[in-house]
Amino acid sequence: MRYLKKMMAILVLGALVFGVVGCSNSNGEEAKDSKIAYVITGTLGDEGFFDSGYEGLGQAKEEFKAQEVKSIESFDPVDWEPNLRNAAQAGY
Numbered sequence: 879m880r881y882l883k884k885m886m887a888i889l890v891l892g893a894l895v896f897g898v899v900g901c902s903n904s905n906g907e908e909a910k911d912s913k914i915a916y917v918i919t920g921t922l923g924d925e926g927f928f929d930s931g932y933e934g935l936g937q938a939k940e941e942f943k944a945q946e947v948k949s950i951e952s953f954d955p956v957d958w959e960p961n962l963r964n965a966a967q968a969g970y
Contacts, residue, residue: 911945914946914948915949915965916948918931918949918951919952919958920951921951935947948965948970950964
């Protein structure tokens with residue numbers, strides 16, 4: 879049973895990876911006007927999970943020449959949906 883769960887997790891992860899890779903820009907042009915919002919229900923600065931994700935976004939900004947990377951932090955999980963909506967309306 880554990881083997882089946884492990885294999886299923888690996889298959890799902892593989893599908894996600896290939897799905898993201900398949901969404902790349904096929905003509906090789908960089909999206910210079912793109913903006914990235916990092917909406918989290920926590921804060922940065924504690925060297926935890928959110929910090930490692932934000933570090934990865936910094937690397938993505940450099941690699942893909944994104945215009946801006948912005949973090950939106952909140953301790954209250956109720957704020958997550960409004961923060962996502964506000965980021966989307968702002969063009970992130």
